[in-house]
Amino acid sequence: MQNVFFILLISVLAGFFTLFGCFFTFGGSKSSRMISFALSFAGGIMIGVCFSDLLPNALSVFIAINGKAGILMLILFLLTGVIFAKFIDNWIHHKLEQNRKNLPAHDLYKTGVVSLIAILLHKFPEGIALFAAGSQNITLGITIALAIAVHNFPEGIAIAVPIYYATGSRLKAFRYTFFAAVAEPFGVILAASLLRPFINPFLMGTIFSFVVGVMLCISFDELLPSAGEYGHKNIGLAGLFLGISLMLLSDIFI
Numbered sequence: 001m002q003n004v005f006f007i008l009l010i011s012v013l014a015g016f017f018t019l020f021g022c023f024f025t026f027g028g029s030k031s032s033r034m035i036s037f038a039l040s041f042a043g044g045i046m047i048g049v050c051f052s053d054l055l056p057n058a059l060s061v062f063i064a065i066n067g068k069a070g071i072l073m074l075i076l077f078l079l080t081g082v083i084f085a086k087f088i089d090n091w092i093h094h095k096l097e098q099n100r101k102n103l104p105a106h107d108l109y110k111t112g113v114v115s116l117i118a119i120l121l122h123k124f125p126e127g128i129a130l131f132a133a134g135s136q137n138i139t140l141g142i143t144i145a146l147a148i149a150v151h152n153f154p155e156g157i158a159i160a161v162p163i164y165y166a167t168g169s170r171l172k173a174f175r176y177t178f179f180a181a182v183a184e185p186f187g188v189i190l191a192a193s194l195l196r197p198f199i200n201p202f203l204m205g206t207i208f209s210f211v212v213g214v215m216l217c218i219s220f221d222e223l224l225p226s227a228g229e230y231g232h233k234n235i236g237l238a239g240l241f242l243g244i245s246l247m248l249l250s251d252i253f254i
Contacts, residue, residue, distance in 0.1 A: 006143055007192075012128055015123070018177055033235050036239070037239040038237045043239075045247055048243060049151060049215070050212045052247050055074075055209075062074050074140055078213040079213060081214040081215075082213040082216070083213075084218035085222070090226065109163065112159060112163035116176050118214045120180055122155070126187060129184065154250075162226070
């Protein structure tokens with residue numbers, strides 16, 4: 001029981017690193033160049049975390065279970081994530097259409113909301129994985145929590161930036177980012193109270209594959225097209241590769 005409380009504590013600390021992403025909105029600039037860069041950067045973050053963390057973990061799990069045929073399982077769950085992301089995107093679009101008059105930057109706001117959902121889906125399994133690892137080896141749990149904390153800062157940017165540029169409100173950007181921050185410890189609580197008997201490599205591989213599909217769909221269908229609408233191709237490209245590079249570098253140093 002003592003281990004559970006300690007794991008919960010480090011998950012709270014790791015989760016709240018997400019809030020530091022709100023600092024990216026403090027510059028005050030709302031130029032089209034800045035928005036294009038920020039949205040591309042957020043897309044790069046999501047793509048980076050997919051290919052540096054989630055996809056390799058899922059692939060190793062499914063190959064260990066089913067050999068090379070495991071790749072087909074990964075693709076199946078990935079495509080399920082894409083379909084889910086499109087469903088959520090269309091549902092949110094329909095709901096926001098009813099309030100378009102109150103949302104001058106309607107499409108950008110939708111991008112922020114969908115990004116929040118994608119990162120929420122990412123953080124729940126992170127919390128579960130943290131609990132599973134920390135229950136077996138508390139030192140490993142601390143190491144994973146540090147890695148999660150480093151990733152959470154740029155993920156907070158992916159939520160805060162589109163919400164801030166859509167609404168002009170740093171408070172709203174903070175509020176939405178806060179929702180993502182608390183998802184980490186909630187994943188630990190969920191794992192400790194309900195999912196403990198069901199946690200196994202196949203479940204984690206399935207969840208990670210699904211989240212990859214969601215995140216890639218959001219990146220290529222929402223964040224990057226939104227960035228392109230501002231017409232600064234080179235700036236957007238720089239933001240994209242900087243975001244990917246940041247996530248790769250975070251894996252090197254943790």
